[in-house]
Amino acid sequence: MKLEDERIRIVHTGDNHLDPYFPRLGAKQMERRMDFWRSFKEVVEFALRTKPHLFLVSGDLFDRVDPRNPPRAQVIKCFRAMDEKGIRSFLIGGNHDTPRSMEEGSSPLNEIDATGYSTLLWEGEAETFNVGETEICVSGISYDFTLSESDDPLSRVKIPTEGDFNVFMAHYPLRGIEHPMLRNEPRIGFDKIPDDLNYLALGHVHSSFFRRMGDSRYLACPGSTERRSFNEESDEKKGFFYLEFSGDGKLIEKRFVEVSTRPIKTLRIKARGNVDLNSEVIGRARELSNEELLLRVIVSGRVSLDTLGRYRRDEIIRELSEMFFAVQVNDEGLEYEGGEVNFSPGPDFSPLSSFREYVEEGISSCENDEEREVLRKVLEIGIKYLEEEGAW
Known part of the structure; x- marks a missing residue:
């Protein structure tokens, strides 16, 4: 042949x-x-x-x-x-x-x-x-x-x-x-x-x-x-x-x-002013309700201090957990009208920023040039792989 x-x-x-x-x-x-x-x-x-x-x-x-x-x-x-x-x-x-x-x-x-x-x-x-x-x-x-x-x-x-x-x-x-x-x-x-x-x-x-x-x-x-x-x-x-x-x-x-895969989706919510942020996030997410869906909610925007005081990430996750396969909430982009707010680490703290902060602290306190260069390399490689895995 x-x-x-x-x-x-x-x-x-x-x-x-x-x-x-x-x-x-x-x-x-x-x-x-x-x-x-x-x-x-x-x-x-x-x-x-x-x-x-x-x-x-x-x-x-x-x-x-x-x-x-x-x-x-x-x-x-x-x-x-x-x-x-x-x-x-x-x-x-x-x-x-x-x-x-x-x-x-x-x-x-x-x-x-x-x-x-x-x-x-x-x-x-x-x-x-x-x-x-x-x-x-x-x-x-x-x-x-x-x-x-x-x-x-x-x-x-x-x-x-x-x-x-x-x-x-x-x-x-x-x-x-x-x-x-x-x-x-x-x-x-x-x-x-x-x-x-x-x-x-x-x-x-x-x-x-x-x-x-x-x-x-x-x-x-x-x-x-x-x-x-x-x-x-x-x-x-x-x-x-x-x-x-x-x-x-x-x-x-x-x-x-x-091949068959699990559906995933990102819901982006831009908040403004004095709103009931928990109700807005839960209400918008409810429209996508699907027990098979892996949902990521990204909340950002400039809101009042009163709104931030009433905002509860854990409550959002708890309310939505019955509607979806799993829910992740990223609220790093949320600010109050006077500037950025740093939330204390909760169930969805940022692994990328935490890693960067930890290594940079080590670099700044290091007195040995060789060790400092090693830590810089650790930071570079670590950020690359965290980003590859989808860390924010």
């Missing part, structure tokens, strides 16, 4: 963030974790039905390096089921499930790799096999915390392209394409992508995109399979890519397959 007559079927997913940590959700945390599991299970069930040749997970399968044992066991069962169907699966580590140091131990992905049900690609390793008469070469790199924002992750690796159809996996954004939530990140330059690479399977960016780079050359990022934070509220759909290529790299079919 000629290469152009062969069909190579691929399921490409990533940023599944299994077993996330949501302490602010309290008793609802386990149910929220199940949202992430259900969306990933839909990807696996699709693969078991369609039996693709390749199942690619381009980073952050897990949300952390130390997921609980039950999710680990369930994930291994999924990869075993795919392996039994003859589906070859490949993993790379992302910035969430790759250890930053020896102290954090090994990645949970190593356990999956050790079973033989999937292959973990770490530093450019390649696996070559045949689909019919077509030789497939799959390689990839996991996230590297030693890289700086000026580094190109591909400058340290030679991408293998010995196959008839070549795939490379990476968990990085692209240089020249802005992603507001990914600041100070190493980025892949288009000039480092080999001309004979057929498919660059990306992760890390939580919104999906697909690009044609040239004749028989494509890159794609499926985005996350569940919204990790309110930064993803504008993503109407979450899912993964199902792709079919000819043996010589021509795209035959591209389909973005949607």
Whole structure:
């Protein structure tokens, strides 16, 4: 059979963030974790039905390096089921499930790799096999915390392209394409992508995109399979890519397959003057009442001192908790007519401002220049990751 007559079927997913940590959700945390599991299970069930040749997970399968044992066991069962169907699966580590140091131990992905049900690609390793008469070469790199924002992750690796159809996996954004939530990140330059690479399977960016780079050359990022934070509220759909290529790299079919996700919404309320703020917030939110909805309320504006004296954030959360899956209230933008008000920390204090204040206090009191520089780096990295997680 000629290469152009062969069909190579691929399921490409990533940023599944299994077993996330949501302490602010309290008793609802386990149910929220199940949202992430259900969306990933839909990807696996699709693969078991369609039996693709390749199942690619381009980073952050897990949300952390130390997921609980039950999710680990369930994930291994999924990869075993795919392996039994003859589906070859490949993993790379992302910035969430790759250890930053020896102290954090090994990645949970190593356990999956050790079973033989999937292959973990770490530093450019390649696996070559045949689909019919077509030789497939799959390689990839996991996230590297030693890289700086000026580094190109591909400058340290030679991408293998010995196959008839070549795939490379990476968990990085692209240089020249802005992603507001990914600041100070190493980025892949288009000039480092080999001309004979057929498919660059990306992760890390939580919104999906697909690009044609040239004749028989494509890159794609499926985005996350569940919204990790309110930064993803504008993503109407979450899912993964199902792709079919000819043996010589021509795209035959591209389909973005949607998965089920929990609805999330932000309600913005601009208050003015002397109003009953609690009643206004509760009344406006009641119009959106949905027991499945994760609601964020952002309250801002300049109001009277009397209004502020009667404002109760905990009362709002208590009143709305029966109407929604969960409610978050952010009132940092609320001011009284004489200036800004600093509320004492309550159930929804700002983690970003608290972190910044704490580290800056340490910097100002530090007498050693070297230690002061270390703390500045801690502040820079900490703010970046808090913002990435949706902290305000």
